[in-house]
Amino acid sequence: MSNSAATYRVEVTKEAFTFAAAHFITFAKDICERIHGHNYGVRVTVEGPLDENRYVVDFIALRDAVLEITAGLDHHVLLPTDHKEILVSSDEKETTARFRDRRWVFPNEDCVHLPVINTTAEEIARVIAERVREQTRAKFGDAITWIEVAVDENHGQWGVCRMPW
Numbered sequence: 159m160s161n162s163a164a165t166y167r168v169e170v171t172k173e174a175f176t177f178a179a180a181h182f183i184t185f186a187k188d189i190c191e192r193i194h195g196h197n198y199g200v201r202v203t204v205e206g207p208l209d210e211n212r213y214v215v216d217f218i219a220l221r222d223a224v225l226e227i228t229a230g231l232d233h234h235v236l237l238p239t240d241h242k243e244i245l246v247s248s249d250e251k252e253t254t255a256r257f258r259d260r261r262w263v264f265p266n267e268d269c270v271h272l273p274v275i276n277t278t279a280e281e282i283a284r285v286i287a288e289r290v291r292e293q294t295r296a297k298f299g300d301a302i303t304w305i306e307v308a309v310d311e312n313h314g315q316w317g318v319c320r321m322p323w
Contacts, residue, residue, distance in 0.1 A: 168214045171201035177232035181277040190257045199310040206302035223293040234270040236277045279309040279317025
């Protein structure tokens with residue numbers, strides 16, 4: 159097999175790539191589930207050519223970016239900012255989320271606002287992928303072809319987002 163036909167990936171999945179977070183989603187147009195939590199796990203894969211060191215990317219730099227992002231989500235309430243009916247607002251102390259006649263109030267420091275419609279594993283995977291890409295682009299450059307992030311919300315139930323680098 160010729161080296162020109164080979165493709166290469168780097169995948170990182172660590173026990174430390176976990177975060178415990180609360181969320182709720184809407185489904186079936188008008189059902190809003192109760193707030194609940196998960197112990198999420200994360201796997202990140204990037205594909206691209208081998209560099210002069212003969213690796214796709216530095217494992218350590220990729221690991222560190224994922225750790226920083228998952229640490230920022232850990233022990234927070236994940237709230238969507240792009241949902242048509244879940245309205246999220248904050249004042250100097252508190253964040254309020256509303257869905258129709260329901261209302262939740264949290265201290266600001268307990269919340270992470272995510273640019274998603276619903277805080278599903280798939281959307282969380284997209285946000286993590288975008289953040290990893292933003293944090294590592296200067297170090298990794300533009301040679302990578304794609305990034306894939308998988309978020310496990312319940313021991314084998316994965317939401318996956320794959321996007322161009």
